[in-house]
Amino acid sequence: MAGIRAQKKEKTRQMIIQAALNQLSAEQSFANLSLREVAREAGIAPTSFYRHFKDMEELGLTLVDECGVTLRQLMRSARKKFDDDISVIKVSVETFMEFVENNPNIFRLLLRERSGTSKAFRDAIAREVQHFTIELADYLHETTGLDLPLAKLQSDALVKITFNNGAEYLDAPVENKQELINSTITQLRFIANGAASMINKPESKEPSPSGGMTENESS
Amino acid sequence: MAGIRAQKKEKTRQMIIQAALNQLSAEQSFANLSLREVAREAGIAPTSFYRHFKDMEELGLTLVDECGVTLRQLMRSARKKFDDDISVIKVSVETFMEFVENNPNIFRLLLRERSGTSKAFRDAIAREVQHFTIELADYLHETTGLDLPLAKLQSDALVKITFNNGAEYLDAPVENKQELINSTITQLRFIANGAASMINKPESKEPSPSGGMTENESS
DNA sequence: ATTTTCGGCTAACATGTGTTAGCTGACTGG
DNA sequence: CCAGTCAGCTAACACATGTTAGCCGAAAAT
Numbered sequence: 458m459a460g461i462r463a464q465k466k467e468k469t470r471q472m473i474i475q476a477a478l479n480q481l482s483a484e485q486s487f488a489n490l491s492l493r494e495v496a497r498e499a500g501i502a503p504t505s506f507y508r509h510f511k512d513m514e515e516l517g518l519t520l521v522d523e524c525g526v527t528l529r530q531l532m533r534s535a536r537k538k539f540d541d542d543i544s545v546i547k548v549s550v551e552t553f554m555e556f557v558e559n560n561p562n563i564f565r566l567l568l569r570e571r572s573g574t575s576k577a578f579r580d581a582i583a584r585e586v587q588h589f590t591i592e593l594a595d596y597l598h599e600t601t602g603l604d605l606p607l608a609k610l611q612s613d614a615l616v617k618i619t620f621n622n623g624a625e626y627l628d629a630p631v632e633n634k635q636e637l638i639n640s641t642i643t644q645l646r647f648i649a650n651g652a653a654s655m656i657n658k659p660e661s662k663e664p665s666p667s668g669g670m671t672e673n674e675s676s
Numbered sequence: 677m678a679g680i681r682a683q684k685k686e687k688t689r690q691m692i693i694q695a696a697l698n699q700l701s702a703e704q705s706f707a708n709l710s711l712r713e714v715a716r717e718a719g720i721a722p723t724s725f726y727r728h729f730k731d732m733e734e735l736g737l738t739l740v741d742e743c744g745v746t747l748r749q750l751m752r753s754a755r756k757k758f759d760d761d762i763s764v765i766k767v768s769v770e771t772f773m774e775f776v777e778n779n780p781n782i783f784r785l786l787l788r789e790r791s792g793t794s795k796a797f798r799d800a801i802a803r804e805v806q807h808f809t810i811e812l813a814d815y816l817h818e819t820t821g822l823d824l825p826l827a828k829l830q831s832d833a834l835v836k837i838t839f840n841n842g843a844e845y846l847d848a849p850v851e852n853k854q855e856l857i858n859s860t861i862t863q864l865r866f867i868a869n870g871a872a873s874m875i876n877k878p879e880s881k882e883p884s885p886s887g888g889m890t891e892n893e894s895s
Numbered sequence: 896a897t898t899t900t901c902g903g904c905t906a907a908c909a910t911g912t913g914t915t916a917g918c919t920g921a922c923t924g925g
Numbered sequence: 926c927c928a929g930t931c932a933g934c935t936a937a938c939a940c941a942t943g944t945t946a947g948c949c950g951a952a953a954a955t
Binding site: 680681684710711712713722723726732 | 941942943944945951952953
């Protein structure tokens with residue numbers, strides 16, 4: 458009744474997952490990871506893989522889900538820190554980059570398969586990101602009073618910038634990382650300020666900006 | 677001297693390039709495109725491929741370069757339209773989405789290999805994007821008076837948002853495309869307005885904790 | 896006219912892949 | 926204790942891939 462059987466099974470299942478994660482790197486994406494390679498690294502026969510996943514794709518989706526869990530934890534942790542009354546943007550960015558730093562391979566997985574070959578992958582990742590975006594939009598809506606559609610647009614932009622800079626952060630040399638964090642913060646502040654400035658003049662959505670872009674000089 | 681030999685060679689070279697482009701789609705990325713497949717579609721023997729490219733990677737880099745050329749044309753065309761005095765942002769976005777629409781496969785190539793497995797690819801694409809970003813930064817610097825580092829940050833954010841929304845545009849159903857364009861324009865305007873609002877208070881560049889979004893004042 | 900160059904071809908190889916069939920032996924449930 | 930389950934294994938298959946070796950014939954060079 459202890460389930461010594463199921464226990465062992467779960468154990469090697471974790472071995473497989475871990476093996477897959479270990480093999481991910483800058484030079485190897487999940488897409489060109491072979492079932493046999495994973496099985497080899499997990500220390501099982503290739504055919505045993507099928508006892509746990511019907512597909513490499515199924516494995517991949519599992520990884521994405523696990524990643525979703527980790528991201529929730531991340532957000533929770535970020536919110537906790539924010540209770541301490543520091544700038545949301547700063548804390549969010551730092552937390553996110555910390556996540557990237559600690560889970561480079563899983564982040565690379567998201568990054569790559571987001572625009573990958575498998576629709577199931579793309580959808581799963583889009584779902585995760587949307588989760589992220591919507592929660593942020595709600596938060597913005599409540600704290601800034603921006604109407605929900607605009608808040609959604611803002612958080613969407615914030616997430617996109619953060620995600621993209623996370624990708625650069627991943628490969629940046631150590632001495633540039635802090636600078637990259639600062640850049641990201643500034644860019645997010647662009648967006649936050651710009652969105653805030655539209656609260657009082659939402660009609661500026663129409664193409665009549667006052668910005669000093671009068672005429673240009675060809676370069 | 678007519679070079680009837682070189683002429684034929686160039687012709688099949690183009691056949692190869694065209695074959696590669698034809699095989700790209702939502703379901704097939706350049707990364708998992710095989711030399712033999714390309715050769716087959718190009719109507720040549722697999723081994724003949726080597727007469728033109730040493731590698732699939734070399735082919736890929738060629739495609740990226742070609743894409744760069746197309747993008748330059750795009751920018752030129754956008755600038756021309758802008759002489760007609762419409763909002764830069766609107767025209768830029770529309771032009772970019774037009775490019776995505778007309779060159780879905782080559783855009784997908786950029787999108788995917790940007791975070792792909794080959795460093796050469798990543799670098800080549802980063803170079804192309806930087807080209808794009810720097811020219812835009814210069815333009816912003818000259819027209820808005822924003823100091824160059826900030827202009828760089830702004831254009832970087834603009835490009836990232838545009839690029840990302842281009843990816844969504846690619847797979848969006850027809851009835852959502854115009855909406856996506858409008859969303860993109862609004863998001864870019866967030867950034868433009870936000871950056872403009874920092875011209876007079878550049879000290880907010882520093883991530884000092886006073887600049888939280890909860891307490892930002894309208895300009 | 897003769898030789899060289901060279902783009903394209905066929906044949907073949909060594910290798911890695913996903914997947915099926917079927918055995919074994921330890922755990923499980925009665 | 927005994928029959929059944931089932932995770933893991935070996936062996937094997939059919940297949941696709943990258944790449945080498947070497948021939949052929951037309952264009953180019955001499």
